[in-house]
């Protein structure tokens with residue numbers, strides 16, 4: 001790596017760390033101390049846990065491992081180990097109070113900014129292209145999205161604000177025919193890609209149709225109005241059991257108001273936006289809607305092929321629009337807005353096949369379980385993703401309005417339990433061609 005390139009990389013790492021920290025502050029500074037400490041849902045950690053956990057991971061990986069420095073605090077690792085304490089148990093732990101947590105994360109950050117200029121960004125795999133720093137940037141941004149989901153569950157006066165997303169620029173509807181054949185899935189070259197995105201490998205896909213846009217609030221409301229939640233035939237067995245046990249009747253945060261629906265978003269209640277992607281639905285709800293619509297959810301390879309495959313060159317792009325990092329005109333990312341944008345709002349972000357809004361707006365449920373790609377190697381530790389492989393989870397793709405661009409790629413894989421919907425989850429449908437349909 002040339003020294004000029006190394007210098008550019010160092011400034012980018014510092015800028016990305018700073019951007020993540022500004023966002024963390026925007027999610028914690030406007031919140032009163034007792035609200036930072038209190039659990040807002042058994043599904044979520046108190047915000048003050050996320051805050052100190054962000055600093056603790058940064059200390060473990062960057063200060064101690066990469067930097068070889070003395071611990072900032074050696075006494076709190078256990079408290080902030082996500083594998084030692086379930087989210088519901090975290091409020092009862094002797095957590096650092098807000099002021100102490102803030103002091104801790106900034107002490108850690110000062111040490112990190114100091115060592116960014118000194119560690120070689122080559123040699124160990126953890127250092128190559130600044131991977132460990134990129135991993136910590138993504139980690140903080142991922143927790144920021146989790147904290148944003150906590151804000152969505154928080155009661156009381158609103159504390160978050162953002163401008164409305166762009167309006168629809170083009171009409172987008174119907175389905176896109178995706179050709180069968182091989183494409184390259186995953187990546188071996190994206191420097192900050194996580195272990196589960198690697199390595200790049202060829203996948204053969206049968207021809208299929210994919211919705212040009214995510215399923216909208218209007219479409220989802222039609223499913224409800226048609227008795228979608230009353231008829232077990234649209235639901236899988238496990239899905240129906242969950243629908244009944246949990247009493248699901250509509251997406252989380254929706255409320256019926258006569259013939260129409262309102263949704264509460266970060267403390268503000270307003271009519272649902274008909275043309276915006278539905279959000280806060282679980283995998284089982286997505287699956288039931290798809291069956292009602294005569295379709296199914298896409299598999300993970302189907303989602304990724306539609307997002308990355310360029311039929312003109314036969315290669316897979318980093319993003320639907322090409323290889324450039326996401327810009328504002330491409331996708332609704334990074335908490336610039338606090339809701340999904342209406343369908344058609346991001347024509348510049350469409351894939352070569354003409355599929356819109358694959359990146360940003362809402363995470364999209366796929367029908368796939370989380371598994372390792374052929375040749376998978378856990379890195380830098382098994383708990384990053386390998387321990388989650390198997391039938392318990394479903395993969396979500398594409399990122400949401402609450403996902404930062406540093407934690408979102410055409411190859412990025414998220415996963416969660418099929419019953420979860422406090423996350424910013426939506427979906428789009430796919431289907432097999434009917435006989436003769438593709439000539």
Ligand SMILES: [Fe+2]
Nearest residue numbers: 053082139143
């Ligand atoms: Fe974490």
